[in-house]
Amino acid sequence: MTLNECNASPFSQSQCRVSSTSNLTDMDFFSVLYYRFKKVWKAVRLYLVIAGPGLVVMIADNDAGGITTYAATGAKYGYHLIWFLLLLIPVAYYVQEMTVRLGAVTKRGHAEAIFESFGAFWGWFSLLDLMIVDWLTLVTEFVGMTAALSIFGVPAWLTVILVILLMSIIVLNGRYWTWEKIALGFCLLNLIYIPAAFMVNPSISDIVGQGLIPNLPGGLTNELFFLLMANIGTTIAPWMLFFQQSSVVDKGLQEKDIKMGKIDTFIGSIITVAIAIFIVIVTGTLLNGAPIDDAATAARLLMETNHYIGAFMAIGLFDAGLLGAICISLASSWAFGEIFGWAHSLNTKVKEAPWFYISFIFTLATAGVVPLIPGAPLVLITLFVQVVAVTLLPAALVFLILLLNDKKTMGEYANTRLQNIVSSFIVGSIIILSTMYGVSALFPNIFQ
Amino acid sequence: MRTINQFFSKIREINQRYAKPTVEMSRGVKFSLAVLRIYLFLLVVLMIYKFITVIKVL
Numbered sequence: 405m406t407l408n409e410c411n412a413s414p415f416s417q418s419q420c421r422v423s424s425t426s427n428l429t430d431m432d433f434f435s436v437l438y439y440r441f442k443k444v445w446k447a448v449r450l451y452l453v454i455a456g457p458g459l460v461v462m463i464a465d466n467d468a469g470g471i472t473t474y475a476a477t478g479a480k481y482g483y484h485l486i487w488f489l490l491l492l493i494p495v496a497y498y499v500q501e502m503t504v505r506l507g508a509v510t511k512r513g514h515a516e517a518i519f520e521s522f523g524a525f526w527g528w529f530s531l532l533d534l535m536i537v538d539w540l541t542l543v544t545e546f547v548g549m550t551a552a553l554s555i556f557g558v559p560a561w562l563t564v565i566l567v568i569l570l571m572s573i574i575v576l577n578g579r580y581w582t583w584e585k586i587a588l589g590f591c592l593l594n595l596i597y598i599p600a601a602f603m604v605n606p607s608i609s610d611i612v613g614q615g616l617i618p619n620l621p622g623g624l625t626n627e628l629f630f631l632l633m634a635n636i637g638t639t640i641a642p643w644m645l646f647f648q649q650s651s652v653v654d655k656g657l658q659e660k661d662i663k664m665g666k667i668d669t670f671i672g673s674i675i676t677v678a679i680a681i682f683i684v685i686v687t688g689t690l691l692n693g694a695p696i697d698d699a700a701t702a703a704r705l706l707m708e709t710n711h712y713i714g715a716f717m718a719i720g721l722f723d724a725g726l727l728g729a730i731c732i733s734l735a736s737s738w739a740f741g742e743i744f745g746w747a748h749s750l751n752t753k754v755k756e757a758p759w760f761y762i763s764f765i766f767t768l769a770t771a772g773v774v775p776l777i778p779g780a781p782l783v784l785i786t787l788f789v790q791v792v793a794v795t796l797l798p799a800a801l802v803f804l805i806l807l808l809n810d811k812k813t814m815g816e817y818a819n820t821r822l823q824n825i826v827s828s829f830i831v832g833s834i835i836i837l838s839t840m841y842g843v844s845a846l847f848p849n850i851f852q
Numbered sequence: 853m854r855t856i857n858q859f860f861s862k863i864r865e866i867n868q869r870y871a872k873p874t875v876e877m878s879r880g881v882k883f884s885l886a887v888l889r890i891y892l893f894l895l896v897v898l899m900i901y902k903f904i905t906v907i908k909v910l
Contacts, residue, residue, distance in 0.1 A: 521875040522885070524867045529892075743866060795895055802884055810875055842895075846902045 455668045456584040457651035458504065460731065461644050462496065462672025463591040466679050467728025468548020468699065469541070469786075470638035471721050474680045475702040477631055478687030479694050483606075486615030488632060489680050492639045496673040498823075498830050499801065502808050503645050504665040505817045507652030510807075514649040515739035518803050521810065526803070531739055533796040538643050538736045540789040542729055542771035547782055549725035550775050551700035555707070555718040564772040571730055572765055580654050580750040587730060593723045594679055600716040601682040604689040611685065633841035639676075640834055642796040643735040645804060650738035654749050662817065683720075686713065729768065737764040794842030798835040805831060 466474075477485055503514065510517055515534065519527030549567055550560040574586050620628060648669075657665055687702055690709050696702045699721045707714025734750075740763050741748020747757035754761050774780050805827055808819040819827065875881060 519866075519870040521873055523873040524870040526885075527870055744862065791899065795892060798891060799888055802888055806875065806881055806884060809880075812876065839891075839895075843898065846898060 451664050451667060455664075455671075456588065457648050457655060457657075458500065458665060458668030458670075458672040459591060459675070460584065460587045460672075460727075461500065461648040461651065462669065462676040463594050463679070464587075464647075464724075464727040464731040465496070465639065465641065465644060465676050466594060466724050467541075467638075467732075468545050468552075468721060468725035469728075469789075470680070471548070471683060471699040471724045472696075472702075473631070473634045473638045474683040475687045475691075475699045475717075476696045477635060478684035478689075479691040479696040479702065480631065481621050481628070482688040482692050483611050483615035483684065484619055484621040485632070485635070486611065486681055486684060487618045488635065489677050489684065490616075492635065492680075493673050493677050495636070495830050495834070496639050496676065497670050498827050499640055499804070499834075500644065500648055500673070501666045501669045502804050502819075502827065503649040504652055504657070504669055505662055505814070506804070506807055507649040508657045508659055508662050508665060509814055509817050511653055512649075513653055513738055513742045514646045514800065514804075516742035517649070517807055518800075519743060521807055521813075522803060526799070527743070530796065530799060530803070531743060533792065533799070534642060534646055534739055535736055537789065537792050537796050538732045539767060539771055540785055540792065541641070541643065542732050542767065543774045543782075543785050544789060545725040545729040545732065546772050547775045548699065549722050549729070551698065552703065552718045552722035552725065555700065555703055555714070561776055564776060567726060567729065568765070568768055568772055571726075571733070571768060574730065575734070575750065575764060576754060576761060583750050584655070587727065590723055590727050590730070594720060594727065595675075596716050596720045596723070597679055597682040597686060600713050600720075601685040603710065603713055603716075604686055606685050606689045615681075630841070630844060633837050633844070635680075636834060636837050637793070637841050640797065640801075640838075642793055642800050643732050645800050646739055647731050647735035650735065650742070654738070654751070659817065686717065729771075733764050733767045733771075736767050737761075791842045791845055794838050797838055801831045801834065 474489075477489075506517060507513070512520070515527070515531050518530045546564060546567070550563045553563045554560060574583055577583065622628065652665060686706070687696065690713070691702060691705055694705055696705075699717065703714050703717035703721060705714075706717050737760050738748055740746070741757070741760045744759070746759040748760045749757065752760070774785070775782065805819070805824070808814060808827075809824065811818045
């Protein structure tokens, strides 16, 4: 029906209206769909540009020590503690998202923020403590990496040299963007535990029945308590606060990017816990009841059952150690650069920021040598990491909350009352539990 | 010797730069920092005690 026909006949007016409305509705539907798709696609593209610090820090949180803790959790208690790991998603998110806001608003790393806001005493305390904790944790990462590759017959000295070379190449390229994308590639490799978990054919009903309903297998024994605390300890580590804040600053995130930075951190916290759960499923299915002291032992035992799953476990352990080492050594170098006033960006060339890169390689090389020393006290170092981390973590977390409440600096991005309640509860719990963890590491029989 | 002197002058410069805390020292902040000091002091005491007992055993 043409427009003239519509106008000429009074009977056809309603018909014309229906027809045009229907056309319009169809057009509206497709234009709305197209508009929404464009909007979502734009948001996804924006996320892909901003994504990085949150994902990297969260996945690197599953470092060599973390993999050992999850493997031991699965081997000792099967699927029974999966519910507890799920609780760690909000814990990790709420703590780390504060560093995103702080970094984006102040444009300063955590070390510099502490120095400036709380003075030189607390600043030096945090910086020196961070240096010690980071170095000791780096040693444990190298222990994990050498143990993982020794399963494939690679000698420890060769692993150390290759890792130092690889990490130097990644960092010395002079671009934050390139470094971040390579780090994200290693994060992707960390997902290797997912196919491994499917390969062991776990019973879904057992996972749901045993794992998702909160329970404490065998009651709250000293051993279970220690393992729960170890899981919390691996979820929030002091270097993570320093690393993510400096990373946000180096990437150049602005206040308008905070929303995406928070989404990035949230997705990262889900992925890190998901990986932990898949590790628990692997060891909980195949190694239930086996004594697991470290992830490399778990990989060896898994190889006896299924060669591929054991190999996946070992590759994942190496990757976890590598990711942890990349982030931890950078956290130290960034912090030193901020305080000593050196150029300290991954966007700078070696000539422009020599001390930044020298401190990075020095930290890496000295930590890498330790596992090669015959009779090095590696168990003592692991113990020492837990104890020293307990001195730094509460301080760093308290400073974080205080800084987020400084309305003069943070403006509209300061903590709200609800955020303060939630974050204070989480931080308070972490401080109590990590202190108990550190004290029980010093005095193993104290809570018996 | 010159490098060591430069290093210490850098430390002094940093100490001067950050001599005055910029955060508003409200009662809450003062209380938190005081609790933190006590907490760290107790931890250090525990570590020293552990160190002495380990040395004694050796």
